[in-house]
Amino acid sequence: MSTYLPFARTEARTNYLNADYGWKSWLFTTDHKRIALLYLFSITAFFFVGGAFAVGMRVNLLTPEGIFAHDTYNKLFTMHGIIMVFFFLVPSIPATLGNFLVPLMIGARDLAFPRINLLSWYLYMIGGAIALTAIVKGGVDTGWTFYAPFSSTYSNTHVILTAIGVFVSGFSSILTGLNFIVTIHTMRAPGMTWGRLPLFVWGHYATSLIQVLGTPVIAITLVLLGLERVLHAGIFDPAVGGDPVLFQHLFWFYSHPAVYIMILPGMAVISEIIPCFSRKALFGYTFVAISSIAIAVLGFLVWGHHLFVAGQSMYASMVFSLLSFLVAIPSAIKVFNWTATMYKGSISYETPMLYAFGFIGLFTIGGLTGLFLATLAIDVHVTDTYFVIAHFHYIMVGGMVMAYLGGIHFWFPKISGRMYPEGWARFAALIVFVGFNLTFFPQFILGYQGMPRRYAHYPPEFQVLNVMSTAGASILAVGYLLPIIYLGWAWRKGPKAPQNPWNAKGLEWEQSPTPPPTYNFETQPVVTEPAYNYSGESEEVGIG
Amino acid sequence: MGDSEATLAVHEPGLKHHFDDSAQQFQSSTLGMWVFLVTELMFFGGMFGGYTVYRNMYPDAFASTSHFMNVPIGAINTGVLIFSSFTMVMAVRSAQLGQKKVLIAFLIFTLLLGCLFLTLKYVEYHEKWVDHHIPGPGFQYADTRYFHQAQILFFLYFAMTGMHAIHMIVGVGMLIVLISMAARNRFTQAWYTPVEMIGLYWHFVDIVWIFLFPLLYLIGHTK
Amino acid sequence: MTHPVVPIKTYAAVFGALLALTITTVAVSKLELGEFNFVAAMTIAVIKGTLVVMFFMDVRRATSLTKLIVGAGLFWMAILFVFVLSDYASRGWLPGPRWF
Numbered sequence: 001m002s003t004y005l006p007f008a009r010t011e012a013r014t015n016y017l018n019a020d021y022g023w024k025s026w027l028f029t030t031d032h033k034r035i036a037l038l039y040l041f042s043i044t045a046f047f048f049v050g051g052a053f054a055v056g057m058r059v060n061l062l063t064p065e066g067i068f069a070h071d072t073y074n075k076l077f078t079m080h081g082i083i084m085v086f087f088f089l090v091p092s093i094p095a096t097l098g099n100f101l102v103p104l105m106i107g108a109r110d111l112a113f114p115r116i117n118l119l120s121w122y123l124y125m126i127g128g129a130i131a132l133t134a135i136v137k138g139g140v141d142t143g144w145t146f147y148a149p150f151s152s153t154y155s156n157t158h159v160i161l162t163a164i165g166v167f168v169s170g171f172s173s174i175l176t177g178l179n180f181i182v183t184i185h186t187m188r189a190p191g192m193t194w195g196r197l198p199l200f201v202w203g204h205y206a207t208s209l210i211q212v213l214g215t216p217v218i219a220i221t222l223v224l225l226g227l228e229r230v231l232h233a234g235i236f237d238p239a240v241g242g243d244p245v246l247f248q249h250l251f252w253f254y255s256h257p258a259v260y261i262m263i264l265p266g267m268a269v270i271s272e273i274i275p276c277f278s279r280k281a282l283f284g285y286t287f288v289a290i291s292s293i294a295i296a297v298l299g300f301l302v303w304g305h306h307l308f309v310a311g312q313s314m315y316a317s318m319v320f321s322l323l324s325f326l327v328a329i330p331s332a333i334k335v336f337n338w339t340a341t342m343y344k345g346s347i348s349y350e351t352p353m354l355y356a357f358g359f360i361g362l363f364t365i366g367g368l369t370g371l372f373l374a375t376l377a378i379d380v381h382v383t384d385t386y387f388v389i390a391h392f393h394y395i396m397v398g399g400m401v402m403a404y405l406g407g408i409h410f411w412f413p414k415i416s417g418r419m420y421p422e423g424w425a426r427f428a429a430l431i432v433f434v435g436f437n438l439t440f441f442p443q444f445i446l447g448y449q450g451m452p453r454r455y456a457h458y459p460p461e462f463q464v465l466n467v468m469s470t471a472g473a474s475i476l477a478v479g480y481l482l483p484i485i486y487l488g489w490a491w492r493k494g495p496k497a498p499q500n501p502w503n504a505k506g507l508e509w510e511q512s513p514t515p516p517p518t519y520n521f522e523t524q525p526v527v528t529e530p531a532y533n534y535s536g537e538s539e540e541v542g543i544g
Numbered sequence: 545m546g547d548s549e550a551t552l553a554v555h556e557p558g559l560k561h562h563f564d565d566s567a568q569q570f571q572s573s574t575l576g577m578w579v580f581l582v583t584e585l586m587f588f589g590g591m592f593g594g595y596t597v598y599r600n601m602y603p604d605a606f607a608s609t610s611h612f613m614n615v616p617i618g619a620i621n622t623g624v625l626i627f628s629s630f631t632m633v634m635a636v637r638s639a640q641l642g643q644k645k646v647l648i649a650f651l652i653f654t655l656l657l658g659c660l661f662l663t664l665k666y667v668e669y670h671e672k673w674v675d676h677h678i679p680g681p682g683f684q685y686a687d688t689r690y691f692h693q694a695q696i697l698f699f700l701y702f703a704m705t706g707m708h709a710i711h712m713i714v715g716v717g718m719l720i721v722l723i724s725m726a727a728r729n730r731f732t733q734a735w736y737t738p739v740e741m742i743g744l745y746w747h748f749v750d751i752v753w754i755f756l757f758p759l760l761y762l763i764g765h766t767k
Numbered sequence: 768m769t770h771p772v773v774p775i776k777t778y779a780a781v782f783g784a785l786l787a788l789t790i791t792t793v794a795v796s797k798l799e800l801g802e803f804n805f806v807a808a809m810t811i812a813v814i815k816g817t818l819v820v821m822f823f824m825d826v827r828r829a830t831s832l833t834k835l836i837v838g839a840g841l842f843w844m845a846i847l848f849v850f851v852l853s854d855y856a857s858r859g860w861l862p863g864p865r866w867f
Binding site: 108109110111112113114174178179181182183185186187212213214215216217219220221223224227228230231232233234235240241242243246249250253519 | 568
Binding site: 574575578579581582585586589590592593596597600601615619622623626627629630632633634637640641743744747748750751754755757758759762763 | 815
């Protein structure tokens with residue numbers, strides 16, 4: 001530390017981390033980067049709470065008889081789902097990396113509404129606290145889907161409290177999306193045209209559209225559910241003329257697009273990592289950008305594939321099935337373009353790139369099994385089996401969590417100003433990949449053989465695959481704990497990061513110091529070249 | 545999007561430091577408000593969707609319950625809200641012209657009309673309470689054939705008008721804030737964005753009622 | 768902010784039209800028109816809503832971006848309605864209980 005470096009940047013430079021000290025400077029901050037860190041820590045906490053429930057489930061499924069009572073097991077998978085979906089996956093990348101990077105990438109000093117940004121973190125925390133209260137008071141057992149009339153009439157658990165928690169955190173999600181949309185429209189630096197926006201920003205724009213258009217519908221659905229639970233007027237109760245399928249329609253109008261809230265930011269991260277470590281411009285920029293928007297729009301037209309066996313009209317099911325296939329097109333465009341980007345690139349294998357490889361493979365498996373499920377006849381066979389569980393975990397954990405970890409490693413130097421230990425990080429990435437596949441691949445087989453989801457017991461012939469799955473889960477847990485340890489160490493003791501350790505393109509690396517100052521840039525950034533201009537070609541190439 | 549670098553140095557009054565100029569700030573506020581109104585539209589959209597499903601599922605019960613809707617109060621309330629939208633738009637106009645006293649007068653007028661609407665709504669709710677038409681354990685319905693279906697329809701009536709009333713109450717609260725800001729000379733001819741934004745919100749709530757009134761009170765008699 | 772002030776006359780005319788349409792819709796609802804009661808009531812409501820959006824909310828003079836957002840809101844609302852209702856409408860196509 002005391003070595004005299006004549007040309008080193010002066011240590012005294014203020015950045016967003018040392019600009020101010022004390023808990024007040026964090027809890028009342030309106031700096032998007034500090035709010036991103038508030039989110040990062042709280043989301044990580046919720047991830048481990050949700051993970052703890054998963055541990056409980058996997059331990060129970062070690063033996064056919066299980067160790068928990070049925071009621072306890074019902075609560076375990078419900079709370080795992082609720083915490084992971086609403087308090088980890090939905091806010092994960094947008095609220096942390098998105099919050100940190102969207103203004104930096106477009107050359108803005110902050111988000112358009114910094115106080116609303118802080119408010120959205122508080123709403124997230126209040127919603128989370130309410131949901132945790134419900135858990136402490138005894139939990140909830142409806143499944144994360146809150147299906148009526150079980151949730152509205154029969155369940156004896158804390159449905160209303162949990163629903164309020166999800167409702168409140170929904171507004172946090174809406175406000176984040178609103179903030180991003182406005183910021184991306186109005187705050188771009190001179191020269192940052194829509195055709196030059198990094199694909200990370202395009203992905204977050206598409207995500208924000210879904211958050212803004214979908215979340216209000218689940219909010220009102222939960223309000224109706226709560227009122228119904230209090231009043232028992234029968235709006236979702238078939239015994240007195242209500243229609244539970246209506247609940248499912250309204251629920252999935254949000255919750256299917258919510259899957260794209262979870263995966264689009266993951267794709268956004270991958271679109272940044274792959275060009276950087278292939279040293280090539282992203283292949284087919286326009287197609288990848290438009291495919292994000294296409295996923296956001298098409299994602300709203302397919303929710304009925306969750307209702308194939310729920311009593312939905314056969315004709316509606318046929319239409320929803322066809323439309324579900326269409327979502328594969330923009331998703332495939334992305335995968336093909338990432339692959340084409342790597343073709344003849346000078347690829348290096350830093351940790352973020354390892355996660356990106358993992359993402360592409362696992363997302364492809366998850367996406368293709370999604371097509372099986374969109375097929376009416378196959379869906380009838382595998383509905384509510386572990387096939388479905390494996391499918392969406394390949395998307396959400398294999399896809400989204402991989403991308404999240406990849407992004408955290410990629411931008412860790414930017415966020416903390418320190419480098420992480422590359423060897424440990426590569427090791428952890430490998431552990432996560434192995435552990436993930438060992439956990440969830442057996443579940444495809446289990447599901448296809450007919451093991452239903454959400455049961456505490458199972459026939460003995462399924463035990464081998466379940467033991468494999470539990471073994472994989474324990475490896476996966478190690479893979480998730482490792483980054484906490486070495487990143488926590490690197491945050492304090494890691495070697496100082498240069499401004500652009502990956503030699504990456506983009507305003508956040510090229511024109512903002514590391515870590516960035518409070519208002520991000522020391523001079524007004526001006527953009528003169530297309531995104532991912534790794535080949536250093538003249539600016540006119542690629543824009544047309 | 546941003547203007548030249550020169551604008552960085554100039555900070556106009558009311559301009560937050562992360563914006564380049566007040567045009568950018570105003571553009572952001574307007575855009576943000578409209579996106580928020582779209583979320584509100586989807587929020588009410590879920591209930592309108594549920595309403596449409598049940599109205600078509602149970603047309604006879606719907607015709608039966610529609611006789612218990614107080615059409616005169618509903619119609620008067622529609623007039624009250626339209627009038628309040630008019631006074632709101634006049635308030636924005638006065639702000640634009642920098643007429644502080646007229647602005648405050650119109651805001652107070654809007655506030656009073658909002659309160660009148662809520663009072664009439666209370667009268668209607670009280671009527672339903674007396675008739676035991678509130679869904680829940682105490683619900684009673686004279687035509688026992690439609691007991692369950694009528695309860696669902698009254699549930700939707702209360703959910704939709706109740707959610708609308710909550711939005712009215714929020715609007716009234718924001719009007720009070722606007723009046724106090726105007727009284728403290730916070731608005732100038734150059735900056736009156738909050739008046740305009742709350743105005744947009746108020747008109748949106750008015751539009752929801754413009755649809756609720758015919759759907760809940762008027763159609764159904766004849767089906 | 769950048770637009771010229773609208774004359775009071777315009778606002779008053781819109782206000783008058785809205786009141787007149789409210790009276791019309793109440794009057795029409797007293798007639799026995801069968802299904803057309805619904806059509807008439809909704810047509811009038813749409814006209815009233817459009818007047819408020821265009822004149823009071825000034826979308827008539829707003830940027831194309833604002834118009835796009837309004838359009839997107841209505842489009843997504845239409846998605847919700849069309850797909851939910853198409854399920855209920857087509858359930859009756861097979862033998863069984865009729866919903867519509």
